[in-house]
Amino acid sequence: MRPGSIRLGRANLDGLPPAIRRPAYERSRITPGIVHLGLGAFHRAHQAVVIDDCLAAGAASWGIVGASLRSPDTRDALAPQDHLYTVATRAEGTEHRVIGALLDSVVARENPAALVERMADPAIRIVSLTVTEKGYCHTPQTGDLDERHPDIVHDLNNFGAPRSAPGFIVAALARRRAQGLSPFTVLSCDNLAANGHTVQRIVTQFAALRSKDLGKWIADTVAFPSIMVDRIVPETTDSDRDAVANALGLRDAWPVMTEPFTQWVVEDRFSAGRPDLAAAGVELVSDVKPFELMKLRLLNASHSALAYLGYLSGYETIADTMQDPHFARLAAQVMEDAAVTLTMPDGTDLAAYRASLLKRFANPALHHRTWQIAMDGSQKLPQRLLGAMQDRLRKDLPIATHALAVAGWMRYVTATDEQGRAIDVRDPLAAEFAALAREAGPVAERLAPALLGVQKVFGPLGAEPRLREAVTAALGRLYKDGARRAVETLVSA
């Protein structure tokens, strides 16, 4: 038989090669305490690994039920293997670990009422989310619920059978309140600015549209801790699946690939208890904001800069991009410029953090595509790049580096690359950007102001004369010289 033609599952865990780490607990005794919305690769390589450690330390009532909001793909891949899957950690070598923390999975679209019911189960004490920035149905620039978002309009009219993450949370909380149950903690694990506060605002705004009392009850009783999460998790490819099958001698339909580094900083405010996260390496703090901003403005900002400008320069992955010394310098410069906008608690070594990010980006074992990170820029720009630009302008500091990154995004969302080929732009506002680009033509003086006028992304900052000037000049260089030369010129200045 071909190696890996038998499927990973409960029955063959004991037969795995000795080098493969497996759940260090009796899985049949584990019961669910967490419902997680957004069962993607990031959750499975990050939070689920931490929970796996908690379960091994004896926290048997904190297993995870995962929900995909739309696609059945993850459930279809994992259900036949008893929801076991492999995390492959890649650097010089690869380490494999089979995770058992995920006990079950559901597809919200197939039966939304059943998911609401599961979330309302008194055993569930945490509802966590990784639904990506756009999954919050909010306006990234202001942090408010987008009341005209089609999913929100739908959910207000179909309260018991929602589609959106805010819709599910509010429906389940309403159910708990009606049954006299205490609420669960809502834990947003996405890269939003002040994620806990932001999701609290979105959820209470949604609830208040339904009923004032419900909105107030949520505001008064539900905890929304903010957190900072960090682990680089590229999309799994078929060759990754083959490599994992070779290591396991069994087929895993959806393993996840990641790096050795992992970090989770959590505000310690839970309304219904939590597992002993500190024992599993989580940093519990009273205020996570400085760490969140540090990560968004150093890691994610330079990631986005590398993604847009690297993609335009023909680089497929972040590691390829980092091999070009000018781009490595660009990433360092984005971080350096952002660092002066941060106020960190005593003892934080920002220089060491920056150096470690550059090393992580350069990890050649991770095939992290620039195209993947380039996705959903409209939802990412404000917290990654624009906040730092605003702070630098306030201090009268130059913004040329960040302006080139924003111009790279503009050039990218025109949907035509430097060779005239189409770019597959994935963004909720892609059609609006393409229309603006068509109207403006490839002329920086027309395109930059047109895109800066998109309020949902730029808000009032788009009208700032110094920002307009810097971004227009950078876009002009991209059109004239191309992204590689423009980056070289910037970092050599």
Ligand code: CS2
């Ligand atoms: C990336 C992040 O896709 C992206 O936009 O910048 O997913 C990044 O890899 C993670 O935030 C790292 O923790």
